[in-house]
Amino acid sequence: MTILYFGLARDHAGISSEEISARESITLEMLWTMLIDQHPSLELSRRVSRVAVDMEYVNDGAMIPPNAEIAIIPPVAGG
Amino acid sequence: MIECRILATPLDATALIAAASDPACGAVAVFIGAARESSSARPGDEVATLEYEAYVPMAEREMMAIAEELTAEHGIRNLLVHHRVGKLAIGEAAVVVVVASPHRAAAFDACRLMIEELKKRVPIWKKEVFDDGSEWVNARP
Numbered sequence: 001m002t003i004l005y006f007g008l009a010r011d012h013a014g015i016s017s018e019e020i021s022a023r024e025s026i027t028l029e030m031l032w033t034m035l036i037d038q039h040p041s042l043e044l045s046r047r048v049s050r051v052a053v054d055m056e057y058v059n060d061g062a063m064i065p066p067n068a069e070i071a072i073i074p075p076v077a078g079g
Numbered sequence: 080m081i082e083c084r085i086l087a088t089p090l091d092a093t094a095l096i097a098a099a100s101d102p103a104c105g106a107v108a109v110f111i112g113a114a115r116e117s118s119s120a121r122p123g124d125e126v127a128t129l130e131y132e133a134y135v136p137m138a139e140r141e142m143m144a145i146a147e148e149l150t151a152e153h154g155i156r157n158l159l160v161h162h163r164v165g166k167l168a169i170g171e172a173a174v175v176v177v178v179a180s181p182h183r184a185a186a187f188d189a190c191r192l193m194i195e196e197l198k199k200r201v202p203i204w205k206k207e208v209f210d211d212g213s214e215w216v217n218a219r220p
Contacts, residue, residue: 006134007204008218048218052202055137071134071202077216078131078138078162078203079112079174079194 002069003035009049009072012041022066031064035072042072049074081150082159083142085135085203090161090172099157104179108186110194112174114167118207120214126207131164131173134202138162145196153185160193162203173205 001020005013013035020034028051036042050057052071053064064070082098092111099107114129146158157179167173176193180186197203205216 004134006132006202008215052134052137055140057200071137073134073202074204074215075217076198076200076202077205078201079198
């Protein structure tokens with residue numbers, strides 16, 4: 001799966017995107033745990049961010065398919 | 080007609096108004112959001128520039144979803160939204176919303192709701208850049 005980081009989350013991750021290999025679907029909870037393991041500062045993003053899977057916002061219990069595009073979406077500020 | 084775009088070039092409000100105008104429409108409402116010199120996060124400090132970024136394909140898709148809801152609900156004929164990304168000088172337009180409808184009430188309502196919903200859910204981020212640092216807008220809990 002591809003992870004995209006934006007705004008404050010990109011600052012916390014220190015990168016704008018990365019590939020994570022997953023053979024099967026994982027929960028959003030598992031994904032956050034993996035990401036925070038790699039980039040501990042992302043814990044701060046987690047408290048305020050939403051997540052989009054294939055360009056749709058998902059909720060806490062979501063399952064994420066192995067080839068999904070995930071975006072970490074800190075509070076938006078368009079306009 | 081609905082058109083929702085993220086652009087890295089200066090926005091042309093006049094061109095959008097021309098594109099929205101329609102013989103069936105007696106009302107054209109316009110909202111322009113411009114880069115402001117003052118910051119809510121650092122009152123009293125002057126913003127030097129603003130930097131916008133977007134998750135472009137999702138941002139265009141979310142704007143489209145909002146625009147489609149509003150045109151259906153309010154009987155809107157034409158709704159166009161252009162949002163800029165990249166580095167903006169103070170005073171430059173960050174977003175332009177143009178709504179054309181037969182009568183003014185629907186045009187005003189849809190124009191306002193378009194920008195309010197955009198601010199809530201469209202994945203666009205804004206960084207205020209000061210002489211001595213920068214701040215992502217709305218990012219701190």
